[in-house]
Amino acid sequence: MTEINKDELSWDEWDELMRPTEETTGFDRVVEAGLSRRGFLNGLVAFGSGAAVMGLGTGVNLLNTASAQAQDAGRFAFTPVTTATDATVHVPEGYTWDLLVKWGDKLFSDAAEFDHATGGDAESSDRVFGENTDGMELFVFGDKQVIAVNHEYVNPKINLPHTEDGKPQAAADVRKLQNLQGVAVIEVAEGENGWSVVVDSPYNRRITHNTPMRISGPAAGHDLLKTEADPTGTQSLGTFNNCGAGKTPWGTYLTCEENFNGYFGSTDENYERPEDFKRYGINNESRYNYEKFDDRFDISKNFNEPRRAGYIVEIDPGDPTSTPVKRTALGRFKHENAACAVARDGRVVVYMGDDERGEFLYKFVSDGVYTPGASTDNLLDEGTLYVARFNDDGSGEWLALTEETTGMSTAEISIYSRMAASKVGATTMDRPEWVAVNPVAVEAYCALTNNKNRAVKPNAGGDPTPVNGPNPRAENHYGQIVRWYPANDDHVDPGFKWDLFVMAGNPLVHEDAYAGSANINDGNLFNSPDGMMFDTSGLLWIQTDGNYKNEGDFAGMGNNQMLVGDPVTGRIERFMTVPYGSEVTGITWSADKRTLFVGIQHPAAPFPDGEGKLARSSVIAVKRADNGRIG
Ligand code: FEO
Ligand code: CA
Ligand code: CA
Ligand code: CA
Helix, strand or coil: CCCCCHHHCCHHHHHHHHCCCCCCCCCCCCCCCCCCHHHHHHHHHCCCCCHHHHCCCCCCCCCCHHHHHHHHHHHCCCCCCCCCCCCCCECCCCEEEEEEEECCCECCCCCCCCCCCCCCCCCCCCCECCCCEEEEEEEEECCEEEEEEEECCCCHHHHCCCCCCCCCCCHHHHHHHHHCCEEEEEEEEEECCEEEECCCCCCCEEECCCCEEEEECCCCCCHHHCCCCCCCCCEEECCCCEEEEEECCCCCEEEEECCHHHHCECCCCCCCCCHHHHHHCCCCCCCCCHHHCCHHHECCCCCCHHHHCCCEEEECCCCCCCCCEEEHHHCCCCECCCEEEECCCCEEEEEEEECCECCCEEEEEEEEECCCCCCCCCCCCCEEEEEEEECCCCEEEEEEECHHHHCCCHHHHHHCHHHHHHHCCCCCCECEEEEEECCCCCCEEEEECCECCCCCCCCCCCCCCCCECCECCCCECCCEEEEEEEHHHCCCCCEEEEEEEEECCCCCCCCCHHHCCCCCCCCCCCCCEEEEEECCCCCEEEEECCCCCCCHHHCCCCCCEEEEECCCCCCEEEEEECCCCCEEEEEEECCCCCEEEEEEECCCCCCCCCCCCCCCCEEEEEEECCCCCCC
């Protein structure tokens, strides 16, 4: 019998193991049998007459790939790469890649050089580039370029090689892991030898699991957020599991707390968890044993501490002395990223996914309007949180979470957002990962990465998850990208139309809906879309975090990859493959758009230092050999 090694599970698999939900019957277990692939799509995407979506001018899903290629060849300035299963990065011919920074690289000259024997010096672990790079954004201050980048989680067996199983043996081990996560702010510069971090730049900063934060918005000061150490409920320490990111229109960084639940545990194994802990997956067993050495993470002693995590945090990358602000009005869930838009009247819209099987897609709309130059401090504190309902006919609506609709106070809606969303009948989704807002059309996209529980189990709140419009496949292990077109071309409008931009799948293995949509072909196979970002020309860059075994259902897909999609034609081509075992996540551009920065997270391959060396999560810089623009 194979023992499950919990340390090697992904965060979502770990969650699933810790919190098994009852299998249920009565759901539609399979996508309707006998539907041909194209027939399936006609029903799904074109919505009967198709007029509703086609009328908007962008709902072209049922493309014929060959003719689309003829029409839009000029939009893709590269020759697609083939799949790979090896230990390095591949980019198209005529492009190059180089390392910008990797885990353990010094941000300050007084930090120790990285040591492969120790997994890096513990003392200076908050003065180096952290682990598991994820979402990032580039900011320009005069002639300086500064990247803010997330460090989502750690790989403790690699980070603590002196331990047998990667479990911290002492408070110092916990402190090291805490230091390697959070956020880095780094000044970067391009010189004769390419891009590098400007060591000792006054912009350089590490934000960790212990950095002081201010809590703002409706939940600030609420009893549920008060602890012995902070009786005000407004001052917390640290930001956790920083996954995707976002950039506000006023130039601050939004870092998104995703699987925060895994850091908390109980030293009392009989501790009876409150109900809300179950919905959020906070268990007596933690992932890294913080609670054994740091009381703050012991829920039997500090049961409000996890309620101070799971938010979006705003950071000013231009001021290294600024205090990050937890913006509770944006809700508390497993935040993937934060995609901002400014509505016609100046109100600020933030789209956000809750990445867990059967959870929801959210939108925040500010009360105030954004006026360049005016104070922005309250814009993300006062407003309304909405959750999406997708109807099978291609329409949808944003349901407001208010005292009237939920029977909860505004503070409770901010802290228990999942429960609020369950009350209003939102659509359960296939793990909403990144949202991206198209800069050249009024539309937004969300990567629904996969959901093996679709039509198998309810979500953690007991909401049923039958197949539904944007989540049309039971036991969906390939994922899809849904997009929506706000009514009246206005992101604050509560109505929208939607369609699927792509359903990933494998036409080499399947002939039914699991073959994917018609814009999937043997040249662009992929699974599990996750990171997404638009470039300035309106092309969508898609990053995957999926199964890289290259066999069975995933045969022919190879390692994780980054693809480029054209929203107008639906054409998708593969731009990059990454080392085996790694996820490609996080993407941003240099000020002149001639460099594309891309994150390589948790490689299993000995990347980038080679055999016999520790694998190190890295950010790479991709350029065109002719130094042309990339996006
Ligand atoms: Fe950290 Fe949902 O990815
Ligand atoms: Ca992700
Ligand atoms: Ca993912
Ligand atoms: Ca990840």
